[in-house]
Amino acid sequence: MNRLSVTGLRVRYGPIEAVRGLDLEVGPGEIVALLGANGAGKTSTLSAIAGLVPPSGGRILLDGEDVTGLPAEALARRGVGLVPEGRRVFASLTVAENLLLGGAVHAPPPERRARLRRMEDRFPVLGERRDQKAGLLSGGEQQMLAIARVLMAAPRLLLMDEPSLGLAPQMVERVFDLIAQLRSEGLTILLVEQNVPMSLDIANHGVVLANGRVSLRGTARDLLASDAVRGAYLAG
Amino acid sequence: MGTLLQQTVNALSLGGVYALLALGLATVFSIVRLINFAHGEVMTIAGYGIWWALLLALPAPVAILAGVAVAVGAALAMERIAFRPMRGADVTTLLITSFAVSEIIKVLFQNGISARPVPIVLPAWLTSTIDLGAVRIGMISVVSIAAVVLALGAMALLLRRTPLGLAMRAAAEDFAVVRLMGIKANHVVALAFAISGALAGIAAVLWVAQRGSVDPLMGATPVLKAFIATVLGGLGSLGGAVLGGFVVGAVEVFLQGFLPEAALPYREAISLSIIIGLLVLRPDGLWPAANVSRS
Amino acid sequence: MRRPDSGTLLLLSAALLAAPAAVAQEEYVIGVAAAQSGGLAPFDQPSFAGFQFCVDEMNAQGGIAGQHPIRLEVRDTRSDMAETVKFAQEFVDLGVNFVVGPADGDPTMAMGQITGPAGIPTMTFAGTAPILTQVSDYVFGSYPADNQQAAVLASYARELGYGSAWLLKSPDAAYTLIGPEYFGQAFQTLGGTVLGEGSYTMNQPEFSAIVTTIQALDPQPDVIVTWAWEPDFPAFIRALRDAGVTTPVMGADVLDTPTVRGLGDVVEGVVHTSGGYAEEGSAHADFNARYLAATGLAADTNYHVNGCDIVGMIDAAVRAAGSTDPSAVRDALADLPETQGIMSSYTFAGTDRMPLRSVVLARIEGGQKVFIRRGLADPAIIPAP
Ligand SMILES: Nc1ncnc2c1ncn2[C@@H]1O[C@H](COP(=O)(O)OP(=O)(O)OP(=O)(O)O)[C@@H](O)[C@H]1O
Ligand SMILES: [Mg+2]
Numbered sequence: 001m002n003r004l005s006v007t008g009l010r011v012r013y014g015p016i017e018a019v020r021g022l023d024l025e026v027g028p029g030e031i032v033a034l035l036g037a038n039g040a041g042k043t044s045t046l047s048a049i050a051g052l053v054p055p056s057g058g059r060i061l062l063d064g065e066d067v068t069g070l071p072a073e074a075l076a077r078r079g080v081g082l083v084p085e086g087r088r089v090f091a092s093l094t095v096a097e098n099l100l101l102g103g104a105v106h107a108p109p110p111e112r113r114a115r116l117r118r119m120e121d122r123f124p125v126l127g128e129r130r131d132q133k134a135g136l137l138s139g140g141e142q143q144m145l146a147i148a149r150v151l152m153a154a155p156r157l158l159l160m161d162e163p164s165l166g167l168a169p170q171m172v173e174r175v176f177d178l179i180a181q182l183r184s185e186g187l188t189i190l191l192v193e194q195n196v197p198m199s200l201d202i203a204n205h206g207v208v209l210a211n212g213r214v215s216l217r218g219t220a221r222d223l224l225a226s227d228a229v230r231g232a233y234l235a236g
Numbered sequence: 237m238g239t240l241l242q243q244t245v246n247a248l249s250l251g252g253v254y255a256l257l258a259l260g261l262a263t264v265f266s267i268v269r270l271i272n273f274a275h276g277e278v279m280t281i282a283g284y285g286i287w288w289a290l291l292l293a294l295p296a297p298v299a300i301l302a303g304v305a306v307a308v309g310a311a312l313a314m315e316r317i318a319f320r321p322m323r324g325a326d327v328t329t330l331l332i333t334s335f336a337v338s339e340i341i342k343v344l345f346q347n348g349i350s351a352r353p354v355p356i357v358l359p360a361w362l363t364s365t366i367d368l369g370a371v372r373i374g375m376i377s378v379v380s381i382a383a384v385v386l387a388l389g390a391m392a393l394l395l396r397r398t399p400l401g402l403a404m405r406a407a408a409e410d411f412a413v414v415r416l417m418g419i420k421a422n423h424v425v426a427l428a429f430a431i432s433g434a435l436a437g438i439a440a441v442l443w444v445a446q447r448g449s450v451d452p453l454m455g456a457t458p459v460l461k462a463f464i465a466t467v468l469g470g471l472g473s474l475g476g477a478v479l480g481g482f483v484v485g486a487v488e489v490f491l492q493g494f495l496p497e498a499a500l501p502y503r504e505a506i507s508l509s510i511i512i513g514l515l516v517l518r519p520d521g522l523w524p525a526a527n528v529s530r531s
Numbered sequence: 532m533r534r535p536d537s538g539t540l541l542l543l544s545a546a547l548l549a550a551p552a553a554v555a556q557e558e559y560v561i562g563v564a565a566a567q568s569g570g571l572a573p574f575d576q577p578s579f580a581g582f583q584f585c586v587d588e589m590n591a592q593g594g595i596a597g598q599h600p601i602r603l604e605v606r607d608t609r610s611d612m613a614e615t616v617k618f619a620q621e622f623v624d625l626g627v628n629f630v631v632g633p634a635d636g637d638p639t640m641a642m643g644q645i646t647g648p649a650g651i652p653t654m655t656f657a658g659t660a661p662i663l664t665q666v667s668d669y670v671f672g673s674y675p676a677d678n679q680q681a682a683v684l685a686s687y688a689r690e691l692g693y694g695s696a697w698l699l700k701s702p703d704a705a706y707t708l709i710g711p712e713y714f715g716q717a718f719q720t721l722g723g724t725v726l727g728e729g730s731y732t733m734n735q736p737e738f739s740a741i742v743t744t745i746q747a748l749d750p751q752p753d754v755i756v757t758w759a760w761e762p763d764f765p766a767f768i769r770a771l772r773d774a775g776v777t778t779p780v781m782g783a784d785v786l787d788t789p790t791v792r793g794l795g796d797v798v799e800g801v802v803h804t805s806g807g808y809a810e811e812g813s814a815h816a817d818f819n820a821r822y823l824a825a826t827g828l829a830a831d832t833n834y835h836v837n838g839c840d841i842v843g844m845i846d847a848a849v850r851a852a853g854s855t856d857p858s859a860v861r862d863a864l865a866d867l868p869e870t871q872g873i874m875s876s877y878t879f880a881g882t883d884r885m886p887l888r889s890v891v892l893a894r895i896e897g898g899q900k901v902f903i904r905r906g907l908a909d910p911a912i913i914p915a916p
Contacts, residue, residue, distance in 0.1 A: 050416060051415075052412055052416070071415070071421075072412070073415045073418050073419060073420045073421065076416055076417060076418030081416075082416050084416065088410055090406040090410065091409060092409060093402065093405060093406055093409075097402055097405075097406075100399070100402065101402050101403060101406055101414075101417055101419075102417055104399040104402070104417060104418070105418040105419055106418060149417075150416075153417065153418065239743055239746075239747045242743045242746070243743050245739075246737075246739040246740050246743060247740075249739065250737050250739070250740075253737075342568060343567075346568045346569075346576075347567060350573075351567075351568065351572030351573045351575075351576050352573040352576075352761060352788060352790050353573075353762045353765060354790060354793075355765070355791075355793035355794045355795070357795040360796075365773065365775040372746070372774060372775050373774075374774050374775075377739065446737055446739075446766065446769060447737070447762060447766040447769055448765045448766070448768075448794050448795075448797065449761065449762055449790060451761065451762045452572075453570065453734065453762075454762065456734070457734040457735070488740070489739070489740040492741060492744070493740045493743055493744055497727060497728060497729075497730075500729065500730035501730045503732065
């Protein structure tokens with residue numbers, strides 16, 4: 001059971017209210033796609049769930065447990081992993097150091113090493129570049145590293161913020177394959193994306209945000225078929 | 237030739253102390269974006285710690301350890317009491333807070349102990365000399381250089397080989413993501429202050445051994461030089477801070493040693509001009525930080 | 532005897548209550564600017580402590596000239612020149628009778644530029660640069676001036692057979708800069724030679740580079756002379772001795788502190804000037820004993836007793852003037868003939884307001900201040916300010 005329930009979430013930055021009463025439910029082993037235009041409040045929602053910004057209202061439950069307002073480090077220890085917007089790998093650390101840091105508090109040293117080996121098997125490019133500075137990797141490789149880094153913690157709930165942003169089409173493909181694969185391994189995933197068709201293709205449900213409020217929600221299939229979504233995102 | 241060698245030893249020994257202090261400043265700055273001007277007072281507190289331990293008739297090695305321990309404690313206390321409530325405040329607010337802490341500590345020592353220096357007598361072997369042919373070198377300079385090398389080596393190991401060290405390097409780049417890894421921000425910040433305290437404590441031991449006394453203003457000048465060193469090296473860059481410390485020390489010593497007599501009174505101005513010149517050539521410092529803009 | 536009735540008692544107590552008002556005296560207000568923190572605090576603190584102690588003693592005797600209770604307006608300069616100047620202006624605005632300023636020439640001169648034109652006599656706690664009185668006719672010294680100290684020290688150096696000297700100066704204060712220069716002048720007048728000089732910055736981190744320069748001197752000097760104070764002097768002498776240089780070192784009155792004497796072997800044999808020495812049975816020793824008894828603290832510097840002497844100087848001037856009028860007091864003080872003080876006697880008449888006072892020579896031996904002798908500088912060799 002890795003269920004995320006968000007009710008009435010509000011996030012405020014001084015006078016700006018970025019999220020205004022958001023309800024959201026991600027069932028165990030599901031992918032929910034969180035869609036919306038720039039500035040709709042997607043990143044703010046993920047930041048609040050991950051504990052990077054304190055919500056100004058609403059509740060966040062993890063498997064029924066109220067985790068509202070816990071700091072990021074506490075939520076990470078409870079199994080919430082975030083792949084941040086823009087990858088944010090530690091450029092001056094090596095690939096291996098980035099990965100080890102991802103598992104630093106989640107596994108004792110021998111287990112950490114074992115996880116490191118598993119990640120290097122799963123992402124061979126990271127194995128080849130293990131001693132290189134992460135800043136020298138290509139954008140796609142950095143995205144792989146950011147995902148592998150969060151997987152080192154063996155999270156229960158994975159929050160992903162635009163993982164395909166700025167990647168070459170072939171790489172985008174690989175990222176979406178990987179996300180689908182992670183779900184099949186039992187992970188619960190909240191996916192923020194601009195690539196609406198591909199997200200809805202792998203998602204179970206979709207939620208569309210506009211100005212911090214839900215403007216549309218439904219199963220992925222219904223949304224793909226809806227006129228509103230087609231009009232707004234699939235027209236071109 | 238002999239004089240040149242001797243002045244080089246002097247430059248390394250002074251530069252080493254600046255390097256320790258600058259590294260402490262840079263460590264804290266890289267994590268919390270705070271230029272801690274009270275860093276000099278951590279050094280002063282360590283000096284008084286040694287003095288106090290010697291008053292209690294503790295043996296010199298114990299007194300030295302006590303001094304370093306006191307410095308670590310002082311740096312941690314400073315973080316806890318003064319800077320933690322200010323976490324996330326803008327750079328100016330933090331800077332002013334650190335000035336306030338610095339002033340308060342100075343006044344406490346001046347009015348609580350004495351405005352005048354208190355003497356510290358360290359073991360005689362520390363103050364002996366070594367003869368290398370025609371050159372005579374003070375033991376204290378040699379010990380000082382060795383201590384600096386050891387401290388810098390230990391610091392490098394800590395940063396490269398331990399998870400918390402990794403976390404500190406990572407936090408210097410992107411603190412928020414470090415927290416996303418489940419690493420407690422308070423631990424990382426506390427470790428940064430503890431390290432800066434330990435380095436200031438070691439600097440204080442070397443300083444006190446060379447000067448033979450402690451006074452309430454002891455740390456003020458060296459920390460100013462160390463600050464110049466961190467800017468020269470590249471603000472926020474640990475390697476740059478160490479390099480900057482040695483460069484500032486060398487500039488000072490060689491000017492002192494080799495300027496003609498008539499120009500000596502202008503030494504400080506000349507030394508600052510050289511440093512400003514270096515900064516004009518390399519505005520980001522001699523060894524800029526990998527990533528200074530993100531916080 | 533008849534018991535007084537209640538009416539008489541009432542009258543009596545009313546009279547008693549009214550008595551202080553009836554004989555209320557004109558106060559004598561002294562503005563005091565001294566540093567409780569910062570670089571001058573080591574000198575200002577003890578000066579002010581001794582001053583305050585003797586003000587209290589004098590007030591117990593009725594005040595200045597036995598009839599004007601002293602009221603102090605005390606300001607902490609924090610060793611900050613701007614603050615000092617601000618307080619000078621404040622004292623002028625308050626209309627104080629007298630101003631006592633910091634124990635260094637530079638801030639005293641800054642104050643004097645404001646208090647002098649306002650006609651308020653102003654005395655430095657322990658500034659010794661003889662030029663300090665040139666800023667205004669109203670500015671006075673209290674401690675034996677640097678040129679007097681330098682002349683006495685140079686005579687002694689020549690007596691010891693020293694033929695060559697090396698001077699260590701700092702341009703950061705008039706004291707540290709001019710003192711060694713006066714020594715050099717007097718030393719040369721007496722046939723000695725000055726081999727060269729070094730320059731340091733106050734609070735300079737370390738002195739090994741200077742020491743290396745000294746080691747490289749050829750020929751080596753017979754004596755090294757500096758007016759450096761704490762913490763620079765301890766750092767310098769430590770570096771010098773640690774490098775194995777055994778050349779004798781001479782310094783000025785600032786070295787007369789327990790912390791310098793507490794430095795151990797490195798200061799063994801250092802000769803310095805001093806404003807005074809508390810010989811047994813002297814007024815100075817008596818002051819130290821009274822101070823210890825009253826405060827529980829040792830008056831362990833000459834700044835304490837000199838602070839007390841300043842109270843005496845003001846008292847003598849007011850008595851001589853027969854008035855508290857600032858201009859009259861200034862004139863009387865400037866013409867004060869030899870007067871017995873506690874640290875030593877002082878003469879203002881015939882000087883340019885830097886008092887002629889005896890200078891003590893002392894040597895540090897085994898952590899103790901050993902008295903060498905006491906005497907006035909020979910006018911023939913005192914360098915002109
Ligand atoms: N730290 C912040 N301080 C102030 N305002 C912020 C901050 N972060 C976001 N905002 C504002 O909140 C609103 C929502 O921003 P958010 O980043 O959540 O949107 P988003 O949906 O992720 O957009 P994008 O698709 O561009 O990433 C925007 O108006 C943004 O300007
Ligand atoms: Mg976003």
